[in-house]
Amino acid sequence: MSQTALERRKGQLWHFESNPRCNGGLKNAVESVGNKLKKKIWVGTLGTCTDDFLETTRRDIDARMYTEHSSVPVWIPDAEFSSCYDEFCHQVLWPALHYAVPDAPKTKLFYESASYKQYVAVNQRFADAIIENYREGDIIWVNDYHLMLLPLLLRASPRIPPSAPIGFFMHVAFPSSEIFRCLSVRRDLLSGLMAADLVGFQTPNYARHFRQTVSRIMAFEALPKGIRIPEGDEARLVKVDELVRVGDLKEKAHDSQEPIAATQAEKVLKAGDDDVVKALERERFVDVGSFPMGIDVKRLWDKRQEPEVDDWVSMLRQRYAGMKIVVGRDKLDEVQGVRQKIQAFERFLERYKEFQGKVVLIQVALQTTETNELAGGVSDAVSRVNSRFSTLTYQPVVFLHVQDLTFSQYLALLTVADAFLVTSLREGMALRTHEFVECQEGKENPGGLILSEFAGSYSYTGFRSCFAVNPYDTRGTADAIYNALTMHSEESKSRWTELHNHVTTQTAQAFVNSFLSRVIRAHSEHYLDDIEDVPALDLTRVLPRYRHSHRRLILVDFEGTLWRRDLTRRGLQAYLEGDFKIPEAPLEALKNLSEDKRNDVWLLSGLPVKDVLERVAEKVPGIGIVAENGCYIKTKPAKNSPAGEWINLVANSNMTWKSSCLEILHYFTERTPGSIVEERQASIVWRYWTGDPHADTSDKQWARRQAAEAQNHIFDSLGERYGLRIIPGKNSFLVLPGNISRSTAVGAILQPGGPASSGAAIRSPRATSPEYSTAYDVASPIISISATASHITNSRGLASEVDFVLVVSSDEPLLRRMNEIEGADAECVTVSTSKRGTDARWKLDLDEGEPDFAVDYAENGSEEVKEVGRAGNVVVNALGRFAAVSNFKN
Structure with missing residues (x-):
C-alpha cells in the first residue's frame, strides 16, 4: 500500500x-x-x-x-507477515522467478515449512478483505508474486460470483519451466493463477515461459493466446488449494499413511458452495499476454520543471565539471547485477586508460533488507576499484547505499548523466531506463543507454537502439561503456529518438488501459454462463423452422457424440488392428438426412481416413466428412465426382515432424505401462492411460507426469519449429499442425467456390480470433492453407439459398463460429453435446435418459445401444426426428 x-x-x-x-x-x-x-x-x-x-x-x-x-x-500479524514476505517471497519465490534454483537447505522450503503456510495465510487474509468489500460489477486486479494463490481463493468463495473479472499481473520475471518446476509448491502456485481470467507479464518471453510451464506441470493445452483448462480440472485445482488452506492436513494428505487427513480435506471443499464448484468444473480459457509497463511522461516532465531539480543539476555539473558521468540505480540484490557492473567498470578503466581521472560511476544501491549478504561483496569491489584508480582529487566510484536519493536529486542525476548503466541478471521491466530517456530530452548530445539483454525493457524493439550487454561478459560491458561515452552527436540523437518514441508510446496510461480492457474482454469472451441457462433442445420449436426451410447445412460430430468408442487398452488394440465395428444406428440417421436433397450433411471427426472414415464414406456416400480434426475433407458427391473426393488440407505443410514426434512418444511409451501410440496420416495421438478412466492410482499419476514431460519435450523440440498444436485430453493428447481445427475445416467448406465448398457455402463468418482467420487457396491440385491472410472476414452472411443451419457438436470454437453466421432469413441452431458450459443456443442433456422422440433406431439394452452409448443414442434419436420430418415432407 x-x-x-x-x-x-x-x-x-x-x-x-x-x-x-x-x-x-x-x-x-x-x-x-x-x-x-x-x-x-x-x-x-x-x-x-x-x-x-x-x-x-x-x-x-x-x-x-x-x-x-x-x-x-x-x-496481518507481524510474525505471519515477516515469515511470508521476508522468507517465502524473498528467499524462495524471488530467486526462483529470477532463474535461481531453490536451495531447500537454505530456504527450508517444504510443505511443512512455516513460511509457506504463512504465505497461504496472508493470501487468505487478502481474499477475506476483498470479499468483504466486493460489490457487483467490480474488477479485481491482483498484483505480483506475493499473491499468486489469491485468484483461486477468490474464485472458491461463494461471495465472489463467476461474473467477477479477475486479472493477475506479474511485475517481475518468470523463468523457464526447468527452474519453476523445482519449487515443491509449483502446482499450488500455478493453480492459483489459473483461476484468473487474464495473467499478464512484462514481456512476451515471460508469457511464453508461463504457458510452457503450465503445459508441462499441469498438462493443460497451451495456445498462443493462453491456457485451455479441460472440463473438470478446475475443481481438482480447488481441492489442491483447500488442502493448502487446512495447513497441517496438507502434509498428511501427501502421506500415504494418513488417508483420513485427505478425507477431511475433501470435506472442506464439499462444505463450499455447490454453484462455485460447478462453475469451476467447466472448461475455461485463461488469457495470457504481455503488457509492457511504462511511466507517466507528463508527470515526470512536470517534476523536472521544479526549481529544486534545476538547483541539483547545477550543483552536479559544477561538482563533476570536465568529467563523464555514468549513473546506475539498482536494488542491492543478487539479480540486479551490481557486482557485475562494478567489475565491468573496473575493466573499462583498465582497457581505456585515457578515461582514468575523467569518468565517474555514481551507483545508487538500495538495500532490500537490513542484513544483506551481497552488500559486503559489492562494497569490497567498490573499495578495490577506488584503491586502484583514485587520486588525491579523483574517486572513480561513488557508491551510495546507506540512504536513497530524493526524487529531485535522482532526476538531476539522470539529467547530467552521459550514460546510464543497467546490468540486471534478470528483471521484469526497468522503468528507470524510461526515466533516464526522458530526462535526456533537450540535451544537444543525449546520453547513451547501456542495457542488459536480460532486462525486460530489452525485449521491445524500441529499446534495441540501446547498447546491449551481457552482464556476465565484463569485457563486452566495458566496451559498451566506451562506445556510449564516445559516440558522435548524430548517433546519440538517433538512438535517443528511437528510445523516446517507445517511452512516449508505451506509457503508464497505456499499460493500465490495455490491461484492464483485456481483463474485461477476456472475461466476456471466455466466461461461460451456467449450463442451466442454456435450454435443452426443444424440437417443437426447432422442427417447424426446419420443415419449412429450403436449403439446410447440417454439421454433426462423430466420436463422442454419435459414437462412444471403447478406449480401454483392449478396445484400442482391436481398433488399431482393424477389428472394430462402426455402429449402424448413427450411419442410418446420417443416411436418412442426406437423402433429402435440401440437406448438406457433414460429419466432423478426429479419426483417420484409412480403415475408419473410408468405411463411413462407403456406407453413407451422400455426406461430406471432415477427418483428423480438419486435416482432410471428403467432399459431397458431384457430377464430376459421384463418390466425392478426399482433399488434403495439410498437403503444403512440412510433415517431417512426425518421425521425430513418434520417436519421442515411443521413448515415453516404453516407460509408461499400458500406453499406446496411435499414428494417423497427419496427426498423432498418445493414449498414456488406458486403464480405468475414473481411477486415481499411482500408476495413473505416473502416466500423467509422463504425459506432461512428453508434451513439453515435443513442444520445445518441434512445436515452434513446425508450428504444431498439442491438445490434451483426459487420458491422451493429440499432436497436429497448429493452423488446423474442425473450425478451420468448416471454413473451407463454407468458402464460396473453394475446393471443399458445398452448396451451403457462406459469404464469410466473422473471425474473432486468429484461429478463425484462415484463407483457402488453390495453390496446387491439393488444397493448401495460408494462415497469414484471410478474406473470410469481409462479410458475415449465409448464401442467399441457405435458410437453416444445424450444428450438433461439443467443439466450442466451432459452435461460437457458427453462432456468428448472419443471414437475412437463416435460422442457425447450435446444439452442444457437452456437459460443460457452452455458447451454443441449445443443449442435449445426455445424462437424463432418452428424450421422448418419435423415431428410435435402437432398443434400450441392445448391443447397438452399448456400441453407440447413451450419448450417441440421444443424438441419433434427435437426428432421427429431423430425418422423419424430411421424409414426411418428401
Missing part, C-alpha cells in the same frame, strides 16, 4: 506518510489514468509493524484510509 500508518505511543497519535516499499510503478500508473477509473480501492498492508495497534486505532485507520486514500488495510 502506498501509505504507511505510524503510531506515536504517547497520546496514541498517528499520521500517514509515503511507504518507500510500495510498488511505485504500479501506483503511478494507476494514478496516471485519473478519473477514467470511476472508483478504485487499494487493498494492501500498511508496511509497518501493527501488533501493538489498539483496536480503536485500527478502526480509525480503516476509516481514514478508506475516505482519504481509497484504501482498505489488510491487518
Whole structure:
C-alpha cells in the first residue's frame, strides 16, 4: 500500500506518510489514468509493524484510509507477515522467478515449512478483505508474486460470483519451466493463477515461459493466446488449494499413511458452495499476454520543471565539471547485477586508460533488507576499484547505499548523466531506463543507454537502439561503456529518438488501459454462463423452422457424440488392428438426412481416413466428412465426382515432424505401462492411460507426469519449429499442425467456390480470433492453407439459398463460429453435446435418459445401444426426428 500508518505511543497519535516499499510503478500508473477509473480501492498492508495497534486505532485507520486514500488495510500479524514476505517471497519465490534454483537447505522450503503456510495465510487474509468489500460489477486486479494463490481463493468463495473479472499481473520475471518446476509448491502456485481470467507479464518471453510451464506441470493445452483448462480440472485445482488452506492436513494428505487427513480435506471443499464448484468444473480459457509497463511522461516532465531539480543539476555539473558521468540505480540484490557492473567498470578503466581521472560511476544501491549478504561483496569491489584508480582529487566510484536519493536529486542525476548503466541478471521491466530517456530530452548530445539483454525493457524493439550487454561478459560491458561515452552527436540523437518514441508510446496510461480492457474482454469472451441457462433442445420449436426451410447445412460430430468408442487398452488394440465395428444406428440417421436433397450433411471427426472414415464414406456416400480434426475433407458427391473426393488440407505443410514426434512418444511409451501410440496420416495421438478412466492410482499419476514431460519435450523440440498444436485430453493428447481445427475445416467448406465448398457455402463468418482467420487457396491440385491472410472476414452472411443451419457438436470454437453466421432469413441452431458450459443456443442433456422422440433406431439394452452409448443414442434419436420430418415432407 502506498501509505504507511505510524503510531506515536504517547497520546496514541498517528499520521500517514509515503511507504518507500510500495510498488511505485504500479501506483503511478494507476494514478496516471485519473478519473477514467470511476472508483478504485487499494487493498494492501500498511508496511509497518501493527501488533501493538489498539483496536480503536485500527478502526480509525480503516476509516481514514478508506475516505482519504481509497484504501482498505489488510491487518496481518507481524510474525505471519515477516515469515511470508521476508522468507517465502524473498528467499524462495524471488530467486526462483529470477532463474535461481531453490536451495531447500537454505530456504527450508517444504510443505511443512512455516513460511509457506504463512504465505497461504496472508493470501487468505487478502481474499477475506476483498470479499468483504466486493460489490457487483467490480474488477479485481491482483498484483505480483506475493499473491499468486489469491485468484483461486477468490474464485472458491461463494461471495465472489463467476461474473467477477479477475486479472493477475506479474511485475517481475518468470523463468523457464526447468527452474519453476523445482519449487515443491509449483502446482499450488500455478493453480492459483489459473483461476484468473487474464495473467499478464512484462514481456512476451515471460508469457511464453508461463504457458510452457503450465503445459508441462499441469498438462493443460497451451495456445498462443493462453491456457485451455479441460472440463473438470478446475475443481481438482480447488481441492489442491483447500488442502493448502487446512495447513497441517496438507502434509498428511501427501502421506500415504494418513488417508483420513485427505478425507477431511475433501470435506472442506464439499462444505463450499455447490454453484462455485460447478462453475469451476467447466472448461475455461485463461488469457495470457504481455503488457509492457511504462511511466507517466507528463508527470515526470512536470517534476523536472521544479526549481529544486534545476538547483541539483547545477550543483552536479559544477561538482563533476570536465568529467563523464555514468549513473546506475539498482536494488542491492543478487539479480540486479551490481557486482557485475562494478567489475565491468573496473575493466573499462583498465582497457581505456585515457578515461582514468575523467569518468565517474555514481551507483545508487538500495538495500532490500537490513542484513544483506551481497552488500559486503559489492562494497569490497567498490573499495578495490577506488584503491586502484583514485587520486588525491579523483574517486572513480561513488557508491551510495546507506540512504536513497530524493526524487529531485535522482532526476538531476539522470539529467547530467552521459550514460546510464543497467546490468540486471534478470528483471521484469526497468522503468528507470524510461526515466533516464526522458530526462535526456533537450540535451544537444543525449546520453547513451547501456542495457542488459536480460532486462525486460530489452525485449521491445524500441529499446534495441540501446547498447546491449551481457552482464556476465565484463569485457563486452566495458566496451559498451566506451562506445556510449564516445559516440558522435548524430548517433546519440538517433538512438535517443528511437528510445523516446517507445517511452512516449508505451506509457503508464497505456499499460493500465490495455490491461484492464483485456481483463474485461477476456472475461466476456471466455466466461461461460451456467449450463442451466442454456435450454435443452426443444424440437417443437426447432422442427417447424426446419420443415419449412429450403436449403439446410447440417454439421454433426462423430466420436463422442454419435459414437462412444471403447478406449480401454483392449478396445484400442482391436481398433488399431482393424477389428472394430462402426455402429449402424448413427450411419442410418446420417443416411436418412442426406437423402433429402435440401440437406448438406457433414460429419466432423478426429479419426483417420484409412480403415475408419473410408468405411463411413462407403456406407453413407451422400455426406461430406471432415477427418483428423480438419486435416482432410471428403467432399459431397458431384457430377464430376459421384463418390466425392478426399482433399488434403495439410498437403503444403512440412510433415517431417512426425518421425521425430513418434520417436519421442515411443521413448515415453516404453516407460509408461499400458500406453499406446496411435499414428494417423497427419496427426498423432498418445493414449498414456488406458486403464480405468475414473481411477486415481499411482500408476495413473505416473502416466500423467509422463504425459506432461512428453508434451513439453515435443513442444520445445518441434512445436515452434513446425508450428504444431498439442491438445490434451483426459487420458491422451493429440499432436497436429497448429493452423488446423474442425473450425478451420468448416471454413473451407463454407468458402464460396473453394475446393471443399458445398452448396451451403457462406459469404464469410466473422473471425474473432486468429484461429478463425484462415484463407483457402488453390495453390496446387491439393488444397493448401495460408494462415497469414484471410478474406473470410469481409462479410458475415449465409448464401442467399441457405435458410437453416444445424450444428450438433461439443467443439466450442466451432459452435461460437457458427453462432456468428448472419443471414437475412437463416435460422442457425447450435446444439452442444457437452456437459460443460457452452455458447451454443441449445443443449442435449445426455445424462437424463432418452428424450421422448418419435423415431428410435435402437432398443434400450441392445448391443447397438452399448456400441453407440447413451450419448450417441440421444443424438441419433434427435437426428432421427429431423430425418422423419424430411421424409414426411418428401
